[in-house]
Amino acid sequence: MSILITNIKSLLQVRENCPSFISGNDMKTLPTIENAYLLIENDTIVNYGPMEDASSIEAETTIDATGKFVLPTWCDSHTHIVYAGNRELEFVDRINGLTYEEIANRGGGILNSAKTLQNTSEEELYNQSIARVKTVMKLGTGALEIKSGYGLTPEAELKMLRVIKRIKKEFPVKVRATFLGAHALPQHYKNNKQGYLDEIINVMLPLIEKEQLADYIDIFCEKGYFDLDDTKQIIEAGKKHHMASKIHVNQFNAFGGVALAVENNALSVDHLEEMNDEDIEVLKGSNTMPVALPSCSYFLSIPYTPARKMIDAGLPLALATDYNPGSTPSGNMNFVVSTACIKMKMTPEEAINAATINGAYAMGIDKQYGSITRGKKANVIITKQIPSYYYLPYSFGENNIETVIINGQIIA
Ligand SMILES: N=CN[C@@H](CCC(=O)O)C(=O)O
Numbered sequence: 001m002s003i004l005i006t007n008i009k010s011l012l013q014v015r016e017n018c019p020s021f022i023s024g025n026d027m028k029t030l031p032t033i034e035n036a037y038l039l040i041e042n043d044t045i046v047n048y049g050p051m052e053d054a055s056s057i058e059a060e061t062t063i064d065a066t067g068k069f070v071l072p073t074w075c076d077s078h079t080h081i082v083y084a085g086n087r088e089l090e091f092v093d094r095i096n097g098l099t100y101e102e103i104a105n106r107g108g109g110i111l112n113s114a115k116t117l118q119n120t121s122e123e124e125l126y127n128q129s130i131a132r133v134k135t136v137m138k139l140g141t142g143a144l145e146i147k148s149g150y151g152l153t154p155e156a157e158l159k160m161l162r163v164i165k166r167i168k169k170e171f172p173v174k175v176r177a178t179f180l181g182a183h184a185l186p187q188h189y190k191n192n193k194q195g196y197l198d199e200i201i202n203v204m205l206p207l208i209e210k211e212q213l214a215d216y217i218d219i220f221c222e223k224g225y226f227d228l229d230d231t232k233q234i235i236e237a238g239k240k241h242h243m244a245s246k247i248h249v250n251q252f253n254a255f256g257g258v259a260l261a262v263e264n265n266a267l268s269v270d271h272l273e274e275m276n277d278e279d280i281e282v283l284k285g286s287n288t289m290p291v292a293l294p295s296c297s298y299f300l301s302i303p304y305t306p307a308r309k310m311i312d313a314g315l316p317l318a319l320a321t322d323y324n325p326g327s328t329p330s331g332n333m334n335f336v337v338s339t340a341c342i343k344m345k346m347t348p349e350e351a352i353n354a355a356t357i358n359g360a361y362a363m364g365i366d367k368q369y370g371s372i373t374r375g376k377k378a379n380v381i382i383t384k385q386i387p388s389y390y391y392l393p394y395s396f397g398e399n400n401i402e403t404v405i406i407n408g409q410i411i412a
């Protein structure tokens with residue numbers, strides 16, 4: 001199967017030799033080819049260039065992209081898209097004055113979702129989750145990291161991870177799985193946090209490795225959830241089972257979690273709504289990708305990750321949705337890119353770099369995803385006719401996507 005896209009107004013994020021990620025000042029550059037073509041064969045980008053070089057190329061399907069832009073699909077490196085039910089009652093509780101923390105302390109929040117998930121069959125969980133996966137694919141997401149963490153028992157965590165594995169197998173979207181057993185302390189371990197950590201380390205992790213259910217490990221490093229010592233235990237246990245770490249950290253409080261993650265070579269540190277100078281300093285020159293989740297800040301009315309300060313200090317930054325029932329019931333990367341520009345003062349170029357190649361790095365797939373590069377996977381968005389690519393973040397809430405191609409398959 002071959003697809004030739006012709007007359008592309010501008011082909012975005014074209015990188016012959018794509019670096020693993022883009023940092024600091026370089027994030028301001030988005031390499032493009034004007035009036036371009038793109039050739040896909042099966043699941044791979046095989047060629048591209050200016051239209052005048054395309055005259056002799058033939059393909060089974062040709063798409064005329066006159067007036068339209070083509071760019072890599074979004075790489076959403078932080079989601080909890082596999083969950084059961086919703087939490088719209090808590091949403092109304094928050095409107096009426098309760099805080100996220102107060103809701104969690106009453107047994108709502110993550111524990112509420114865990115209860116629902118424990119009582120949901122694997123088949124039903126799969127069906128609820130794939131409805132969301134189909135939606136985000138149509139919104140231009142071609143790669144998804146998906147976390148467990150709403151199970152909180154060996155049985156329910158494995159149920160979540162098996163659903164993720166099935167999505168990985170049955171959908172063209174690229175999926176990476178992260179084990180987040182340490183998302184919250186379950187009720188039955190209320191006064192025995194070490195007991196739960198031991199269960200994660202000695203019971204869950206060996207089972208997960210045996211069934212090859214997770215690529216990465218995660219923990220919610222936050223006051224009232226898990227502290228630095230707990231985080232160290234989880235990162236080290238992950239290493240023993242060949243899982244690099246991606247850490248929820250600095251969502252509400254900054255207390256050294258970023259430094260701990262960097263020292264331990266974490267692949268990413270995610271949230272970062274609260275950042276002090278030391279956090280920025282330790283990230284410099286490291287291989288750990290900072291990941292901002294602006295939809296979460298929007299939905300919870302908490303600070304936005306200080307993107308400007310971080311990028312101006314020379315750091316890279318990735319953008320992701322955090323799609324989950326409690327803090328971000330949305331998996332729309334277009335909204336994330338808009339919000340990053342509007343609220344975090346990222347330029348459109350910075351936001352697109354953050355949502356493509358840097359997102360790919362934050363989920364360990366930068367060799368095959370995140371840019372228009374010969375040999376990379378054929379994952380592209382074709383926009384509607386729009387005046388410029390600035391229009392993508394500018395027209396927030398509007399759907400500017402006409403066609404999505406994932407793994408060489410036309411999705412929408
Ligand atoms: N912060 C921790 N975990 C999720 C939200 C969990 C929930 O409220 O269900 C997050 O990334 O925002």
Ligand SMILES: [Zn+2]
Binds near residue numbers: 078079080322324
């Ligand atoms: Zn999260």
